[in-house]
Amino acid sequence: MPEPIFKVENLVKWFPVKRTIMDILKRREKLYVRAVDGVSFDIKKGEIFALVGESGSGKTTTGKLLIRLETPTSGRIIYKNQWNLAAMTETELKPFRRELQIVWQDPYGALNPKMTVKEILEEPLLFLTDLDGEQRLEKIIEIMREVNLVPVEEFLHKYPLELSGGQRQRVVTAKALIVDPNFLVADEPVSMVDVSMRAAILGILERARRKRGVTILYITHDLATAGYIADRIAVMYLGKIFEIGPAKRVLLEPLNPYSKALISATPVPDPTVKRERIILKGEIPSPIFIPSGCRFWPRCPWAMDICRKKEPPMVQVEKDRWVYCWLFGEEAR
Numbered sequence: 278m279p280e281p282i283f284k285v286e287n288l289v290k291w292f293p294v295k296r297t298i299m300d301i302l303k304r305r306e307k308l309y310v311r312a313v314d315g316v317s318f319d320i321k322k323g324e325i326f327a328l329v330g331e332s333g334s335g336k337t338t339t340g341k342l343l344i345r346l347e348t349p350t351s352g353r354i355i356y357k358n359q360w361n362l363a364a365m366t367e368t369e370l371k372p373f374r375r376e377l378q379i380v381w382q383d384p385y386g387a388l389n390p391k392m393t394v395k396e397i398l399e400e401p402l403l404f405l406t407d408l409d410g411e412q413r414l415e416k417i418i419e420i421m422r423e424v425n426l427v428p429v430e431e432f433l434h435k436y437p438l439e440l441s442g443g444q445r446q447r448v449v450t451a452k453a454l455i456v457d458p459n460f461l462v463a464d465e466p467v468s469m470v471d472v473s474m475r476a477a478i479l480g481i482l483e484r485a486r487r488k489r490g491v492t493i494l495y496i497t498h499d500l501a502t503a504g505y506i507a508d509r510i511a512v513m514y515l516g517k518i519f520e521i522g523p524a525k526r527v528l529l530e531p532l533n534p535y536s537k538a539l540i541s542a543t544p545v546p547d548p549t550v551k552r553e554r555i556i557l558k559g560e561i562p563s564p565i566f567i568p569s570g571c572r573f574w575p576r577c578p579w580a581m582d583i584c585r586k587k588e589p590p591m592v593q594v595e596k597d598r599w600v601y602c603w604l605f606g607e608e609a610r
């Protein structure tokens with residue numbers, strides 16, 4: 278069993294909500310968006326770990342916390358069994374900046390329209406390495422070939438606006454990989470490209486894992502690509518992880534009612550497979566006013582009395598499979 282590259286313990290990120298003058302005058306209590314509300318998980322060295330969940334469930338915030346682009350409210354982020362990144366200052370984090378990279382969710386926003394592909398790819402090398410001009414150019418050419426931006430001479434001096442969506446996504450990916458990271462957060466890397474391009478981009482990530490040994494946190498709301506590329510999947514809902522397990526197992530046989538509902542809503546590639554669609558009551562509650570007990574109870578078809586009152590435990594149901602649900606808790610049986 279490979280050792281964990283990350284061990285995340287009870288990680289929390291609450292964003293304070295700005296109070297209005299009326300709030301202050303009326304002494305209304307300070308409110309928080311509980312974006313990440315106590316998550317614990319490991320990411321093993323060399324694996325592709327998918328974080329799936331609906332919009333607003335806290336996926337991007339979790340990814341940004343891990344590589345310390347956000348400061349946690351509390352909790353521990355143990356990196357390589359040795360360093361607690363959660364407790365580090367900006368200066369202490371400096372030596373880790375090159376190793377921990379992100380492919381941003383929005384390839385349009387992530388690229389400076391005034392910079393050429395060469396300038397875009399050179400920037401991280403200037404900031405994070407001490408390579409000279411010629412070595413930088415070698416790196417740029419190498420990575421452009423790796424992500425298939427070829428012929429290199431043709432793309433080197435292009436601006437983002439002159440590129441297709443898929444090519445832009447390749448540049449964003451290359452920009453993260455060019456500094457040889459150990460760990461990559463790939464935040465919805467294929468959500469903006471068409472199906473044919475999707476396979477190509479996922480192929481780049483897989484190759485980066487295989488050839489460079491990069492560990493990847495793959496963030497998506499798309500269960501199909503998660504099942505295709507990931508070794509393990511964690512399902513997130515309103516700032517909590519509801520289930521963790523091997524990707525295929527979770528997709529074929531989800532255990533938590535929320536994962537069941539989420540997975541039942543995705544199309545099955547094989548139309549002969551019959552699957553019951555689980556329709557949930559209501560909408561996702563606001564992350565400011567999170568229901569007590571199990572936060573999913575107001576929408577859960579199987580909610581019991583205890584679910585309203587007490588937060589469920591994270592129960593290990595088999596080797597490498599964890600479920601956060603009272604249906605699996607000892608007390609409820």
Ligand SMILES: Nc1ncnc2c1ncn2[C@@H]1O[C@H](COP(=O)(O)OP(=O)(O)OP(=O)(O)O)[C@@H](O)[C@H]1O
Pocket residue numbers: 292310311312330331332333334335336337338339382498564
């Ligand atoms: N800087 C911030 N300040 C205040 N609230 C924030 C901030 N960043 C995120 N949030 C809130 O935290 C919650 C989780 O956001 P996050 O971006 O992590 O979700 P997500 O799962 O990545 O969603 P999506 O699938 O839409 O990208 C949301 O309610 C969001 O509005």
Ligand SMILES: [Mg+2]
Pocket residue numbers: 336337338382464
């Ligand atoms: Mg996001």
